[in-house]
Amino acid sequence: MSQSKDRHDDPLEAWLAVKRAVSPSDSFVTGVMSAVERVARSRPTVTKAASLSGGVSTQTVSYLVASAAAVVCAVRVYGVVHVLLEPTPEYSVVSGETKPEVPDDKRDVSRS
Amino acid sequence: MNDDERIISQVLSGDTAAYRLLVSRHERSVFGFVTNLVRNGADVDDISQEVFVAAFTHLDSFDPKRAKFSTWLLTIARNRCCNFLKRRLLTTGDVGELVSDALPPETEAVARETWNQLDAALDRLSIEQRAAFVLAEIQELPLAEIAAIEGVPLGTVKSRLSRAKENLRRELWDWQPVEADPARTQSHRGAT
Numbered sequence: 001m002s003q004s005k006d007r008h009d010d011p012l013e014a015w016l017a018v019k020r021a022v023s024p025s026d027s028f029v030t031g032v033m034s035a036v037e038r039v040a041r042s043r044p045t046v047t048k049a050a051s052l053s054g055g056v057s058t059q060t061v062s063y064l065v066a067s068a069a070a071v072v073c074a075v076r077v078y079g080v081v082h083v084l085l086e087p088t089p090e091y092s093v094v095s096g097e098t099k100p101e102v103p104d105d106k107r108d109v110s111r112s
Numbered sequence: 113m114n115d116d117e118r119i120i121s122q123v124l125s126g127d128t129a130a131y132r133l134l135v136s137r138h139e140r141s142v143f144g145f146v147t148n149l150v151r152n153g154a155d156v157d158d159i160s161q162e163v164f165v166a167a168f169t170h171l172d173s174f175d176p177k178r179a180k181f182s183t184w185l186l187t188i189a190r191n192r193c194c195n196f197l198k199r200r201l202l203t204t205g206d207v208g209e210l211v212s213d214a215l216p217p218e219t220e221a222v223a224r225e226t227w228n229q230l231d232a233a234l235d236r237l238s239i240e241q242r243a244a245f246v247l248a249e250i251q252e253l254p255l256a257e258i259a260a261i262e263g264v265p266l267g268t269v270k271s272r273l274s275r276a277k278e279n280l281r282r283e284l285w286d287w288q289p290v291e292a293d294p295a296r297t298q299s300h301r302g303a304t
C-alpha cells in the first residue's frame with residue numbers, strides 16, 4: 001500500500017497505523033499465565049525437547065542400548081530357567097535309533 | 113541460542129513462570145495479528161490466550177532449527193483464526209475508540225466512515241488474502257516469514273498480497289464518502 005501515492009494514501013496509511021497500534025490490555029499476560037499454570041498443574045512435567053538439548057544422539061542411543069541388553073538378558077535367563085525346570089527324560093534316544101518296543105506281556109507289572 | 117530459546121529451555125526444564133517472559137515478548141504481535149484477522153472484540157482475547165496456552169502445551173515440539181519462535185507462534189495463531197473464521201460468519205468491527213484517539217474531532221466523522229469502509233473491505237477478502245495482508249502490511253513481516261507461517265511458496269504469498277491490495281484499493285476507489293472534501297472528490301471524478 002505504501003507504493004501508491006494517490007489520493008487514498010493518507011487514509012490508508014492512517015488506517016494501517018491504527019491497525020498497527022493495537023495492543024492487548026495490561027491484564028492479558030496475567031490471564032494467559034493463569035491458564036498456563038492450570039495446564040501445567042494438570043499434566044506431568046514437560047520433557048525437554050531433544051533439539052534443544054543437543055540432538056537425539058546420547059540419550060536415545062543409550063536408552064536403545066540398555067533396552068537391547070535387557071531383552072538379551074531376559075531371553076538368556078528364560079533359557080536357563082527353562083532347562084533347569086524341564087523334567088529329565090528317563091533315557092534318551094540317540095538320533096537315528098528307534099526306541100525298542102517292549103511286548104506287553106514282558107513288562108514287569110508285578111507289585112511285590 | 114537466542115533469548116527465546118533460552119527461555120524455552122528454562123520452561124521445558126520445569127520453570128513454568130519463565131513462560132511469562134515469552135508471553136510478554138510476543139503478546140503484542142499475536143494480539144495484533146488476531147485482532148486484525150478476526151476483528152471481533154469478544155473473541156480476540158480468547159483466541160490470543162488459546163494461542164499462548166497451545167504453544168505452552170506443545171512447547172516440547174518446537175524446533176528452533178525449523179523456524180523462529182515468533183513464526184511458530186504466529187502459525188498457531190493463524191490456524192486458530194482460520195478455524196474460527198471458517199466456523200463463524202464475521203461481523204464488521206468498530207474502530208470508534210481508536211479513531212477518537214488518532215484524529216482531531218472535525219475529521220473524525222469522515223475518517224470513521226473511511227476506516228469502517230476499509231474494515232468492511234478487509235472482511236470481504238478471502239481468509240488467505242486477509243492473512244497475507246495483515247501479516248505483510250500491518251504486522252510488517254518479511255514475505256519469506258509469511259510464507260513459512262502460511263505454509264505456502266513465496267510466490268503464492270506475493271500473489272495473495274497483490275490481490276488483497278488490489279481489492280482494497282478498488283473498494284476505496286469505488287467508495288465516495290458524502291462528507292469528503294469536495295475538491296478531492298472532484299479531482300477523483302475527473303480522473304475517472
